[in-house]
Amino acid sequence: MALAIARKQRQAGVREAARDDILQAAWRLARKRGPAALTLRDLAKAVDMRAPSLYSYFPSKHAIYDAMFADGNRRLWQHIQQQPVESDPRERLKAWMRAFVRYCANDLALYQVLFQLSIPGFEPSRESMELANQALMWGRAVLVDAGIHDPAASDMLTAIISGLIAQQTANDPGGDRWIRLCDVLDLVRQLIGTDWSRPTDCTEWSVKDIVVHQLGEADALGSIREMVHQMRAARQLPKTMARVDRLNAVHVSERRHLSTDQLPELLARALRRALRARRRAPALIRGIRFSADNFGRVSFGYMSDIVVTRDSFVHRVDIARATGKSMAVTGDHEGRIVADVVRDWAAHHGGGFTLRLTGPAGGTYHAGSGGEEIALDGIQFCRILSGRDPGDGLLTTQVPF
Numbered sequence: 001m002a003l004a005i006a007r008k009q010r011q012a013g014v015r016e017a018a019r020d021d022i023l024q025a026a027w028r029l030a031r032k033r034g035p036a037a038l039t040l041r042d043l044a045k046a047v048d049m050r051a052p053s054l055y056s057y058f059p060s061k062h063a064i065y066d067a068m069f070a071d072g073n074r075r076l077w078q079h080i081q082q083q084p085v086e087s088d089p090r091e092r093l094k095a096w097m098r099a100f101v102r103y104c105a106n107d108l109a110l111y112q113v114l115f116q117l118s119i120p121g122f123e124p125s126r127e128s129m130e131l132a133n134q135a136l137m138w139g140r141a142v143l144v145d146a147g148i149h150d151p152a153a154s155d156m157l158t159a160i161i162s163g164l165i166a167q168q169t170a171n172d173p174g175g176d177r178w179i180r181l182c183d184v185l186d187l188v189r190q191l192i193g194t195d196w197s198r199p200t201d202c203t204e205w206s207v208k209d210i211v212v213h214q215l216g217e218a219d220a221l222g223s224i225r226e227m228v229h230q231m232r233a234a235r236q237l238p239k240t241m242a243r244v245d246r247l248n249a250v251h252v253s254e255r256r257h258l259s260t261d262q263l264p265e266l267l268a269r270a271l272r273r274a275l276r277a278r279r280r281a282p283a284l285i286r287g288i289r290f291s292a293d294n295f296g297r298v299s300f301g302y303m304s305d306i307v308v309t310r311d312s313f314v315h316r317v318d319i320a321r322a323t324g325k326s327m328a329v330t331g332d333h334e335g336r337i338v339a340d341v342v343r344d345w346a347a348h349h350g351g352g353f354t355l356r357l358t359g360p361a362g363g364t365y366h367a368g369s370g371g372e373e374i375a376l377d378g379i380q381f382c383r384i385l386s387g388r389d390p391g392d393g394l395l396t397t398q399v400p401f
Helices: 002-033 040-046 051-056 061-081 089-105 108-115 126-145 151-171 183-189 193-197 207-222 224-235 243-253 263-280 300-323 334-349 378-385
Strands: 289-291 297-299 353-358 363-367 372-377
Touching: 002 040, 002 061, 002 108, 040 051, 061 089, 061 108, 061 126, 089 108, 089 126, 089 151, 108 151, 126 151, 151 263, 183 263, 183 300, 193 207, 207 224, 207 243, 207 263, 207 300, 224 243, 297 300, 300 334, 300 378, 334 353, 334 363, 334 378, 353 378, 372 378
Parallel strands: 353 372
Antiparallel strands: 289 297, 353 363
16 A cells, blocks of 8 residues: 555656646747747647647646646745835835836746736636735735725836836846836935925036926827927027927926926826837837937937936936935946947947946947047946036047937
């Protein structure tokens, strides 16, 4: 009897190991070709079986998808549970959002299986849905703890999260450029009292003016009608002003009346609309070219994807310098922005150089033979090229911010 039990246990272990091999092979194929493109023939080949043999472990193809759904939810839940627990409810919510977005953005196949209904005809089993509901109920509890009770607010948060994941996986796979796009909002939420009126490195702009400008910029990205309105209003300003300065002046003049209590929430809504609009902008719109003052003709896609991201970054620096607030700087995010700035700067001046940028956003860059050798902090490099600090030699060549 004992031998029979032991034999059954060994057989069960072998069977479970085989099921796990099939499941992991299914994930590998899904990550390579997309979940909906998974075929039993390819899966059987990946685990060195004949296709009919798979039915010994899973009764149908949808049963394999169901196992993937359960496995994905289980791994996502474990990942969220491993995150440090913040004592402040709002900080806990932000930490949960970042962990969720990063995990999904780094595994698009998992995100598609769990949240995008990308597999025709597939519906998870009740047992698998219980695993999904576990994370869902926990997420709702985090929202309630943070003071978010309105279903509409929860829907808005869901839209922001989905937009960030979609942009990240489409435009910066493996990075965190879009995940951290709302960092300016986090910084704004830290502002208190006299912070808003502090002067900044932007001539004639206070901290509040910068936030108002960011709001106006996001409003324009989120609405073609608002963008057209701003362009028409800018044409009424003196032509001695640069085109971008006229637009910035419209941003500030039309929103300066807003209170500092209103601005964080208005900025959150505007960023949500801007993210959604930027994700949905068709190629025809993105390809439209127009004059950018001294920087020649550029495309709308370049301005919305590259320049606006730079603008948000350098204004975070402005606010942090003016208020003494901390600002996260990483090679994955700010380092990529700085690398884009270096690329444009090199293209504009066309000379040879060796550039050594220090700090978390730094790196070493070289072009041509000979030329200037420049060494400075990566963020300071951007401040000079955006006109905030003086430069000499090749550093007098500015790029759009």
